[in-house]
Amino acid sequence: MSDYMIRATAAGGQVRAFAASTRDTVEFARNAHNTSPVATAALGRLLTGSAMMGAMMKGEKDLLTVKIEGDGPIGGLTVTADSRGNVKGYAFHPEVMLPPNDKGKLDVGGALGIGVLTVIRDIGMKEPYVGQTILISGEIAEDLTYYFTTSEQTPSSVALGVLMNRENTVRQAGGFILQMMPGAAEEVISGLEEKLATITSVTALLEEGKTPEGILEFILGDFGLEVLDRMPVGFHCNCSRERIAKALISVGKRELQKMIEEGETIEVNCHFCNHHYPVTVEELKILMEQAR
Numbered sequence: 001m002s003d004y005m006i007r008a009t010a011a012g013g014q015v016r017a018f019a020a021s022t023r024d025t026v027e028f029a030r031n032a033h034n035t036s037p038v039a040t041a042a043l044g045r046l047l048t049g050s051a052m053m054g055a056m057m058k059g060e061k062d063l064l065t066v067k068i069e070g071d072g073p074i075g076g077l078t079v080t081a082d083s084r085g086n087v088k089g090y091a092f093h094p095e096v097m098l099p100p101n102d103k104g105k106l107d108v109g110g111a112l113g114i115g116v117l118t119v120i121r122d123i124g125m126k127e128p129y130v131g132q133t134i135l136i137s138g139e140i141a142e143d144l145t146y147y148f149t150t151s152e153q154t155p156s157s158v159a160l161g162v163l164m165n166r167e168n169t170v171r172q173a174g175g176f177i178l179q180m181m182p183g184a185a186e187e188v189i190s191g192l193e194e195k196l197a198t199i200t201s202v203t204a205l206l207e208e209g210k211t212p213e214g215i216l217e218f219i220l221g222d223f224g225l226e227v228l229d230r231m232p233v234g235f236h237c238n239c240s241r242e243r244i245a246k247a248l249i250s251v252g253k254r255e256l257q258k259m260i261e262e263g264e265t266i267e268v269n270c271h272f273c274n275h276h277y278p279v280t281v282e283e284l285k286i287l288m289e290q291a292r
Contacts, residue, residue, distance in 0.1 A: 015180060015184065018177045019212035020175055046089060049141070059123055072115075089272065116133070176212075
C-alpha cells in the first residue's frame with residue numbers, strides 16, 4: 001500500500017500511538033482543488049490528522065468531521081474521515097498565496113488566522129458528539145493537541161507536516177498522534193517529552209526515509225512499542241450522480257422550475273472532491289416530476 005497508517009501502544013498500554021504517511025492523499029487533494037502551496041499544507045495537515053482521528057472510532061459507519069474556521073485569508077477547512085482510513089476535504093479559499101513565515105516555512109497559521117476548531121463525531125447516537133476549542137496557533141497540529149487535552153481530557157502530542165517540491169507538488173506528508181492513557185507513570189511522560197524534544201519535524205523524519213513504523217520506533221522504541229494494525233489511507237469521496245439528483249430534488253419544484261426556464265445545462269460541483277456534474281434541462285424536468 002502507498003499511503004497508510006499504523007496503530008500502536010507502548011509502555012504496557014500507557015501510551016496510545018498513531019502514525020501515517022499521506023503523500024499521495026495530499027497530492028490528490030492538491031490536484032483536485034488546485035490548491036496553492038500554503039493551502040496544500042493546511043489541508044494536507046488536517047487530512048492527515050483527521051485520518052488518524054477517524055481510526056480512533058470503532059464503528060464501520062462512524063463518521064468524523066473536523067472544521068476549522070478563521071479570520072485569515074483561507075477562511076477555513078472542512079475534512080471528514082471514517083474509521084477505515086477514507087478521508088476527504090477542502091479549503092474555503094484554495095487559491096490563497098502568502099509569503100513564508102518568520103521561520104521560512106509555509107504560513108499556515110497566518111492563512112487561518114484567529115478562529116475555532118470544531119470536531120463532530122457521529123457514532124450512531126441520537127445526537128453527534130461535538131467538541132470545540134479556539135485556535136491557539138492555526139498551525140493545526142498544535143490546535144489538535146490543545147483540543148485533545150482540553151475537550152477530551154487526553155494529554156496528547158500531535159505532529160503533522162507537508163513538504164512541497166519546487167514545482168508545488170507534494171514531496172512528503174504525514175504525521176503522528178501520541179496519547180497518554182489514564183494513570184501513565186511520570187517517568188514515561190517525562191521520557192517521552194525528552195524524546196519528542198529531539199524531533200525537528202515530521203517531514204524531516206519522512207525525508208530520512210522513515211515509514212510510519214520507523215517514526216514510532218524512533219519515538220517509542222525504548223518504551224516497548226507494539227504495533228497493533230495498519231490500514232490504507234486514501235482520499236475517497238462518495239459523491240455520485242444519484243446523490244446530486246437527490247440534492248436537486250430536495251430544493252423543490254419552484255427552484256427546479258426556475259432552472260428549467262433558464263433553458264441551459266447547469267453544473268453541480270462537489271465541495272469535497274471538486275468533481276463537476278452537468279445536469280441537462282431534460283434531466284431537470286425528470287427530477288421536477290419527482291420533487292414535491
